[in-house]
Amino acid sequence: MxxxxxxxxxxxxxxxxxxxxxxxxxxxxxxxxxxxxxxxxxxxxxxxxxxxxxxxxxxxxxxxxxxxxxxxxxxxxxxxxxxxxxxxxxxxxxxxxxxxxxxxxxxxxxxxxxxxxxxxxxxxxxxxxxxxxxxxxxxxxxxxxxxxxxxxxxxxxxxxxxxxxxxxxxxxxxxxxxxxxxxxxxxxxxxxxxxxxxxxxxxxxxxxxxxxxxxxxxxxxxxxxxxxxxxxxxxxxxxxxxxxxxxxxxxxxxxxxxxxxxxxxxxxxxxxxxxxxxxxxxxxxxxxxxxxxxxxxxxxxxxxxxxxxxxxxxxxxxxxxxxxxxxxxxxxxxxxxxxxxxxxxxxxxxxxxxxxxxxxxxxxxxxxxxxxxxxxxxxxxxxxxxxxxxxxxxxxxxxxxxxxxxxxSIIARATVIFMGLCASAFLPAFVNGITAKSPCIIGAKASLLAGALVWFLWTVFVHAAESSVLGLSQFIFGVPSLLGQPWSACNPLVIALPVSLIVMVLFQIRHNRRMA
Amino acid sequence: MFGIPDPYIWIAYLLAIGFAGACVLYGLLNWNNGDAEHGS
Known part of the structure; x- marks a missing residue:
């Protein structure tokens, strides 16, 4: 000191x-x-x-x-x-x-x-x-x-x-x-x-x-x-x-x-x-x-x-x-x-x-x-x-x-995990909710669940930084990560957020057509 | 630029400073805009 x-x-x-x-x-x-x-x-x-x-x-x-x-x-x-x-x-x-x-x-x-x-x-x-x-x-x-x-x-x-x-x-x-x-x-x-x-x-x-x-x-x-x-x-x-x-x-x-x-x-x-x-x-x-x-x-x-x-x-x-x-x-x-x-x-x-x-x-x-x-x-x-x-x-x-x-040792990892999950699950549905004239509720539920699910699966089975620590991929499939480089270094958010976004957009478009 | 040879690094610095400047400019230009709604 x-x-x-x-x-x-x-x-x-x-x-x-x-x-x-x-x-x-x-x-x-x-x-x-x-x-x-x-x-x-x-x-x-x-x-x-x-x-x-x-x-x-x-x-x-x-x-x-x-x-x-x-x-x-x-x-x-x-x-x-x-x-x-x-x-x-x-x-x-x-x-x-x-x-x-x-x-x-x-x-x-x-x-x-x-x-x-x-x-x-x-x-x-x-x-x-x-x-x-x-x-x-x-x-x-x-x-x-x-x-x-x-x-x-x-x-x-x-x-x-x-x-x-x-x-x-x-x-x-x-x-x-x-x-x-x-x-x-x-x-x-x-x-x-x-x-x-x-x-x-x-x-x-x-x-x-x-x-x-x-x-x-x-x-x-x-x-x-x-x-x-x-x-x-x-x-x-x-x-x-x-x-x-x-x-x-x-x-x-x-x-x-x-x-x-x-x-x-x-x-x-x-x-x-x-x-x-x-x-x-x-x-x-x-x-x-x-x-x-x-x-x-x-x-x-x-x-x-x-x-x-x-x-x-x-x-x-x-x-x-x-x-x-x-x-x-x-x-x-x-x-x-x-x-x-x-x-x-x-x-x-x-x-x-x-x-x-x-x-x-x-x-x-x-x-x-x-x-x-x-x-x-x-x-x-x-x-x-x-x-x-x-x-x-x-x-x-x-x-x-x-x-x-x-x-x-979890400090930096927990920060990234929390922010990634929040964005994957909430972001498209939340933005749609405050901006759309008639927000589609089914789409919001599907987007939230799809984002959270894809984020979870990618974290547990692909992203090596977490999957190798959690061990579930090793236990079930015998490998620490199901995909090799560069995917095993790709953050779950980069995959999960586009999925939840696409789900939200597709449901909202269908909803708007029905309302029109 | 400023001892940083890789343009992908100094462009990032320029963007970071530029966005901070944009925040200042936006705040100044809209300083008195957006008063509380009447009756709400």
Missing amino acids: AVDVLTLSIVVAIYLLMIVGIGYYGYKKTKVAEDYMVAGRNTHPVVIALSYGATFISTSAIVGFGGVAANLGMGLIWLTVLNIGVGIFIAFVFFGKKIREAGKRLSAYTFPDLMGKSYKSPFLQYVSGIIIILSMPIYTAAILIGGARFIEVTLSIPYETALLGFALIVGAYVVFGGLIAVMHTDALQGAIMLIGMSALLLLTYIHLGGVTVAHTALTNMADLVPAGLAAAGHNGWTAMPTFGSPIWMTLITTMVLGVGIGVLAQPQLIVRFMTAKDDKSLHRATLIGGPFILMMTGVAFTVGALTNVYFYQQSGELAITAAGGNVDSIIPLYITQSMPDIFVIIFMLTLLCAAMSTLSSLYHTMGTALACDVWGRGRECALSLAANRRGIMIMMVISILVAFLLPG
Whole structure:
């Protein structure tokens, strides 16, 4: 550790006091279910933008994907292109306004509630809720594990204590303060993340001699790419991998498309649009959202790749070697070794903020899905604060239990799995539901089930990263993956999303012809 | 460009910065558009 634990503890304590204060503000402002579920549909644009961004960006996006950029290079910046182009611009300008309008018109309180009411189908609300409460605890557990490991290392607290403390502190302000507390704490956390990532970029370029000098040094390291990575398509850290190679497939299908498109169908982000008072709030939020994400993933991926220059200049090693082969350790190691103490503290706070902002939103989304969409089937959405509070507490306990059961190496994988499943199952039916004049309910059910089923089959029997771990393909067919390269490296989303999209479009066309 | 020889990388940087700029421009141009609906 480069910094004094006592100093860091004092800074964290001050930060937690501010979080508690905002949580209390949320509690006092929450009078009815609409306040608790959609923050009274009257949230300030700055809060919407920072909350959306901070929820979007978890520790995994900064540390996990930053480490991946150190390993695979700047090609990951294509994910930033999609993060901003799809995750902010298309999401806010095209989808956000329709979601806000539909949410208000249909008095929808959650993503499954909106889905069900768009199609006038309690079944769709129920199934969407079920998918959320089955898949989201894995992603939530991954965030919990990442946060607890981070607290364990930085504050020297035992892992189990760190996990429980982290889970309960965040749980407390979500349970009592609802979405008003969640979004306002997100905004504070987003502001701290912006300061931390801006300083990281600036100090990195200063340290490495300027923008062009740093990039040129990285370009000149191309002949140092390990033989195994070079054989798999790696052409250096400032070049794209060879088209169609295993690294290209992983980079483009799993990282860029899997996460870049997956963001459009994440329930915890979609509900943010329903908190806006009017379209004007969303227009203003767009202004902040784009640059915010650029400063998050753009900086993480650029600095991640440049850590190779730093470690090579310091010790003659590549970043992955310096980190002992652990991709997740590259960014923290780079920070603690290269940055001044004060920045190490700011960056650690940045990571804590990233974890807390994502975790709080997941708690809220899971808990309200359980109470409002699965147990209450809509009845409890508008009626009971207590039911939703109980729902959040139950899902919090389940997530903690899952976190104790899952292996620590699951963090980045769980993020990709969750986003892939959400997009494959929900995206075509959801977009159709809020845009079509007369949305086809049979088509939505078929699209949702086809997307989820194809995603599941491809994950279990083809995509080697998961199928080889799950072992079902090996057990039944005697091979870890039913198809060879390049298909075994192709992310399930790239296959499942077109299938669910085609199913939705075909059913909707048939429906429109019948209605005409 | 800026020490990055592969156009597929620097084009991605230009697009990322361009989209962020488009978000800013869109926000500024529509700053006062889309007030709350009357009667809703």
